[in-house]
Amino acid sequence: MDSSNKIEQTFDYIIAGAGASGLSLLWNMLHSDVLNSKRILLVDINFKPVNDKTWCFWDDSNIPFEELIYHTWSNLEVSALSERMNEDLKKYKYHCIRSIDYAEKILEMGKASDSVTMLESKIIDFESEGNQGIIITDQGKFKADYIFQSALKPPGLVNEKLDVSLKQHFLGWEIETNKDLFNPGRAIFMDFDIPQTDGVSFFYTLPFTKRKALIEYTLFSDKLLTDEEYELELIKYLQTKYNLKSSDFTVSRREKGNIPMEDRRYPFMYCDHVYNMGTAGGLTKPTTGYTFTRIQRHAKEIVNSLESGSPIPTKRASTYRFRIYDMMLLYILDQQTDVSIQIFHDLFQKNSFDRILQFLEEETNIVQELKIFYTLPYTPFFKSIWKMKHRIFSGA
Numbered sequence: 001m002d003s004s005n006k007i008e009q010t011f012d013y014i015i016a017g018a019g020a021s022g023l024s025l026l027w028n029m030l031h032s033d034v035l036n037s038k039r040i041l042l043v044d045i046n047f048k049p050v051n052d053k054t055w056c057f058w059d060d061s062n063i064p065f066e067e068l069i070y071h072t073w074s075n076l077e078v079s080a081l082s083e084r085m086n087e088d089l090k091k092y093k094y095h096c097i098r099s100i101d102y103a104e105k106i107l108e109m110g111k112a113s114d115s116v117t118m119l120e121s122k123i124i125d126f127e128s129e130g131n132q133g134i135i136i137t138d139q140g141k142f143k144a145d146y147i148f149q150s151a152l153k154p155p156g157l158v159n160e161k162l163d164v165s166l167k168q169h170f171l172g173w174e175i176e177t178n179k180d181l182f183n184p185g186r187a188i189f190m191d192f193d194i195p196q197t198d199g200v201s202f203f204y205t206l207p208f209t210k211r212k213a214l215i216e217y218t219l220f221s222d223k224l225l226t227d228e229e230y231e232l233e234l235i236k237y238l239q240t241k242y243n244l245k246s247s248d249f250t251v252s253r254r255e256k257g258n259i260p261m262e263d264r265r266y267p268f269m270y271c272d273h274v275y276n277m278g279t280a281g282g283l284t285k286p287t288t289g290y291t292f293t294r295i296q297r298h299a300k301e302i303v304n305s306l307e308s309g310s311p312i313p314t315k316r317a318s319t320y321r322f323r324i325y326d327m328m329l330l331y332i333l334d335q336q337t338d339v340s341i342q343i344f345h346d347l348f349q350k351n352s353f354d355r356i357l358q359f360l361e362e363e364t365n366i367v368q369e370l371k372i373f374y375t376l377p378y379t380p381f382f383k384s385i386w387k388m389k390h391r392i393f394s395g396a
Ligand SMILES: Cc1cc2nc3c(=O)[nH]c(=O)nc-3n(C[C@H](O)[C@H](O)[C@H](O)COP(=O)(O)OP(=O)(O)OC[C@H]3O[C@@H](n4cnc5c(N)ncnc54)[C@H](O)[C@@H]3O)c2cc1C
Pocket: 016, 017, 018, 019, 020, 021, 022, 043, 044, 045, 046, 052, 053, 054, 055, 056, 057, 121, 122, 123, 124, 150, 151, 152, 255, 256, 257, 258, 259, 277, 278, 279, 280, 289, 290, 291, 292, 293, 295
């Protein structure tokens, strides 16, 4: 590593991390007539696209790459307390994009652009000097007016108030079966009708064809499982739900994840002139783990600000009202598995799926939210308000 203060090169913008958020920002910059001739440095440890994430989201007009959508479902199913509920979506559709397609497409655009320099290197840290940010990599230091980073946890994170810290952790198999089993028009959003032994647990199934599906065992808890433990549950589920023995299917791919579900605030800045994005920027919705749509919106907002010369937005991904809702539900998810399942059951049984997605996307108004809360058991929420009052009444 170069420990000198020598700056190898100066750029207008540095994008540190070429995952969902870094590549979305690059895509938006390259589509901007104002920004596409700026000198951009894109840094990542590895630029090889991999098929390791299936990003799902419901309709959003901000999604810039519709041609990358791999599959769309117009019907969702939820099972809880032995009741199966499914519904055709009217307002939304549920889409997925594969990380490999996304990376291939946007990295190709980066390679083809004269403005973009791609550096495969380990990012070590960031600092600032005067009006510029500096990225420290194992191939030297580089400077820019603005650095947008999604690679490192911001150092200020440990000082933020934290009451509930769960993880949404999962391991899934993409399987191909020897008989027709799945409905490729219906995604199983959450199947809670499984043993709830290690925290709130459910199966998530994305059927791509009648014989091919991604099936994930997912938990909301603070303790990760071993791969064998997730896989044992997958085997049991395939047996009980689909009557599949190991000889009836092949596993073509594994997908594993661990997404933070926390009530702490994430700092906007890593240091002066270095902005956090993506998961490192606190864009994950704490109660669902959904981040992808928020990443797309954030990238657009950054590009709009750079184009107009206005300050980069530093508003939180969620408003105060939705932060409170998330805190209450996080508290319940952490403390009471049974009650959590009852809440999910009542939520999906008594409200339209479109309205629930709209609520999860934080696009409902207070009247619509009160109507939703009216359908849920009150006592656990009152208890959670009491337990979380020190946060709720101090700005969350
Ligand atoms: C398996 C999985 C499935 C998910 N599915 C969904 C979903 O369906 N819907 C949804 O909304 N959200 C989903 N998420 C959550 C979230 O959308 C993703 O995690 C998303 O990839 C976050 O984007 P990001 O840019 O913050 O991070 P990443 O996409 O992880 O990008 C970070 C980049 O930084 C690079 N990097 C890290 N450290 C260094 C370093 N020291 N030096 C150099 N480079 C480095 C990495 O190589 C990577 O390319 C999922 C997450 C996972 C893990």
